[in-house]
Amino acid sequence: MALSYSPKVMDQFKKMTNNGRIEDADGIGKVGNPVCGDVMWIYIKVKDNIITECKFETFGCVAAIATSSLGTELVIGKTLEEALEVTDKRIIDLLGGLPKEKHHCSVLAEDGIRKAIEDYRSKQK
Amino acid sequence: MGNKIYYLDNNATTKTDPAVLEAMLPYFGEEYANPSGVYSFAQGAKKAIDDAREQAASFLNADPKEIVFTSGGTESDNMAIKGIAYANTDKGRHIITSKIEHHAILNTCKYLEKQGFEVTYLPVDKYGIVDPGELKKALRKDTVLVSIMYANNEIGTIQDISTLARVTKEAGAYFHTDAVQAAGKTALDVKELGIDMLSLSGHKFHGPKGTGLLYLRKGVRIHSFMQGGHHEFNRRAGTENVPGIAGIGKACAIAAAHLADNNDMKRIKALRDSLEKGILEKIPDVQVNGHPGKRVDNTLNVSVRHIEGEAMLIHMDFEGICASSGSACTSGSLEPSHVLLACGVDHETAHGSIRFSFSKYSSQEDVDKVMEVLPGITQKLRSMSPMWNERKKNR
The missing domain is CATH 3.40.640.10 (Type I PLP-dependent aspartate aminotransferase-like (Major domain))
Structure with a gap:
């Protein structure tokens, strides 16, 4: 295993904020596939168009866990529109880069957040 | 270091x-x-x-x-x-x-x-x-x-x-x-x-x-x-x-x-066996991969279901333990171990595999260290695994 993670990835993996499930979530985004080794579920609570709470459950490697953790940190306190602007590229930049074969993990975080917001919005109609 | x-x-x-x-x-x-x-x-x-x-x-x-x-x-x-x-x-x-x-x-x-x-x-x-x-x-x-x-x-x-x-x-x-x-x-x-x-x-x-x-x-x-x-x-x-x-x-x-030193060969096997026994006793929902008997005495491969190997390895690395995994994330591809897949192990279980391999330089201290930290690591990672939490809910 010759993968090298940046110190920021390792910090995020170690401290791991917002892991767990929100039982009465307003929106849930389920992405990934156990066959590929990455599953990410993002839970959000929304009040007045603002994400007040966000948690994740992730089955996956160091990169998957670090991007989940950072992704949730980035969207808490943001409006839904702002949260949708959290891209995989931004997550990678903030983590000080990811090994190339791990970029799909950051895409999962972006997708998970987007799906959770879509889920919330579909329930509002 | x-x-x-x-x-x-x-x-x-x-x-x-x-x-x-x-x-x-x-x-x-x-x-x-x-x-x-x-x-x-x-x-x-x-x-x-x-x-x-x-x-x-x-x-x-x-x-x-x-x-x-x-x-x-x-x-x-x-x-x-x-x-x-x-x-x-x-x-x-x-x-x-x-x-x-x-x-x-x-x-x-x-x-x-x-x-x-x-x-x-x-x-x-x-x-x-x-x-x-x-x-x-x-x-x-x-x-x-x-x-x-x-x-x-x-x-x-x-x-x-x-x-x-x-x-x-x-x-x-x-x-x-x-x-x-x-x-x-x-x-x-x-x-x-x-x-x-x-x-x-x-x-x-x-x-x-x-x-x-x-x-x-x-x-x-x-x-x-x-x-x-x-x-x-x-x-x-x-x-x-x-x-x-x-x-x-x-x-x-x-x-x-x-090889002619029977005592030391037995000692290495006993170390492997005690780690296997400890893991099976202390960590639920684990399977041993490979043949129970027709297996080299230094090797233990286990799958900890519903969590991924690399995350386990890195947590163990924080504690100084060197082991390896058959998960995709450690192979540089999206496929987990071809060996485990050929044995009919499903993808998710293969992603959760870890291998411990001993030598004449291994000691009881190595086994004790793994048993000291691995149960906590698996618990921590499982507590945030959607599959583990679903499984618990459905019980």
Whole structure:
């Protein structure tokens, strides 16, 4: 295993904020596939168009866990529109880069957040 | 670093035995002569190679002339497979191997497929065993070579090599075994096994990296891919790696003595068994991969369901533990271990596999450290695994 993670990835993996499930979530985004080794579920609570709470459950490697953790940190306190602007590229930049074969993990975080917001919005109609 | 290391990755590589290092040092220093030299100054280097060849031959119950020194297990495997394939095209272009071979075999076979050879990849049962009956069915008139590994690097499963070799010989093909993971763990006797070729790698049994050998039975002709001088009885050109050869020879002699030390061999097995027992007792929903009995005594491969191997490894690394995993994230691809998949392990369970491999330098302290930290790590990772939480909910 010759993968090298940046110190920021390792910090995020170690401290791991917002892991767990929100039982009465307003929106849930389920992405990934156990066959590929990455599953990410993002839970959000929304009040007045603002994400007040966000948690994740992730089955996956160091990169998957670090991007989940950072992704949730980035969207808490943001409006839904702002949260949708959290891209995989931004997550990678903030983590000080990811090994190339791990970029799909950051895409999962972006997708998970987007799906959770879509889920919330579909329930509002 | 400076922190204490708990090294349980001996199937990846082993610590060089200090006596091996000592045996090598003169040939980096004052004994620098080219062993092909005719002057007396070259005799020291030449003797080092001759002695090493004796040591390696005695380790395998072979004749010294049947030993070809190489740069490692990968080169030995390439030499055997391509060497036989290209030397026997008049007879046929069919090769048989198994689905659980090391990539040094699998990718060599895939390369040959592109060159117009045909390869059959035999399946294995859930323990990783190749059925000699399946081999018999796969053998054809144009089969020139069968290559089945002795012990698997990931799960440790040992094959019935002598039966597989006999079935192969009856069909008139050559038999090669990659015994890289067997050396030093179980006695190897090429005559008893009835094989034509066997690959070893020095650094897997406390020898130096960059060294290996191929046992090539007398009378077996291979095509050579390294054109040059008359080294290694015209089988591998290039000035000999004298310090490396001295090192692998010494490693063979040390391994032979260690195999005869029943107490220490039993101690290593007991360490592995106690870790296996501890993990099964302390961590729920775990499976052991590989054959329970027909398995090298130093290897333990377990799958911790609903969590992923790399995350476990990195948490263990924070504690100084060195182990490995068959998850996709550690292989650099999206597929988990081909070995576990061939054994019928599902993808998710394969992603959650970890391997601990012991050596003579392992101790109870290593086992205790893993048992101290691994239950907590798995609990932590499972508490955030959607699959684990769903499973709990559905109970």
